[in-house]
Amino acid sequence: MGVMNLKDMSAAFAAAANSGDLDALSGLYAEDAVFVTPGGTVQGRAAIREVLAGLTAGSPKMEFSHTYIFENGDTAVARGAWKLTSAAADGTATVTTGNSIEILKKQADGSWAYFIDHPWGADGL
Numbered sequence: 819m820g821v822m823n824l825k826d827m828s829a830a831f832a833a834a835a836n837s838g839d840l841d842a843l844s845g846l847y848a849e850d851a852v853f854v855t856p857g858g859t860v861q862g863r864a865a866i867r868e869v870l871a872g873l874t875a876g877s878p879k880m881e882f883s884h885t886y887i888f889e890n891g892d893t894a895v896a897r898g899a900w901k902l903t904s905a906a907a908d909g910t911a912t913v914t915t916g917n918s919i920e921i922l923k924k925q926a927d928g929s930w931a932y933f934i935d936h937p938w939g940a941d942g943l
Contacts, residue, residue: 820929821846824894824922827930828882835873835880843870847932848923854936866935878904885917892924893933897940917941 821830827846834842844867852859853866860869873880882900898918906912919939922930 820925820927820931822929824887824889824896824930825884827887827896827922827932828884828898832880832882835870835878835882838874838877840867840871840874843867843874847935848925851932852934853932854934854939856938873902876904878902887922894922894930896920896922900937 821827831843831846834840834846844863847853847863847866849863850861851863851866852861853869855869860866880900880902882898884896884898887894887896896919898920900916900918902914904912904914916938917940918935918937920932920936921934923933925931
């Protein structure tokens with residue numbers, strides 16, 4: 819079952835990323851969702867899963883929280899702050915941060931899913 823409460827989305831994302839659970843992580847996205855990457859956009863859960871596989875490689879630690887969520891019926895807009903700490907090949911820590919903007923849609927079962935995810939959207943990238 820998906821995330822029923824919007825306020826739980828960021829925690830669900832971080833937990834799935836930290837555990838390396840790609841099924842749970844990609845399951846947070848609508849089937850036709852769009853994900854913005856530094857190289858462009860990808861669409862569809864399968865393509866997003868491939869992008870997220872890179873995110874979870876090397877057992878990173880993800881911290882993520884929404885700074886606001888506004889809901890209107892079956893659609894919501896959220897802004898989040900995230901920090902990803904991962905180990906480089908030489909063992910040194912690499913820290914990446916960003917401020918995201920997401921559009922979420924309520925699914926037929928009442929759960930919420932990311933419809934548009936722009937990890938650096940609030941940073942102007």
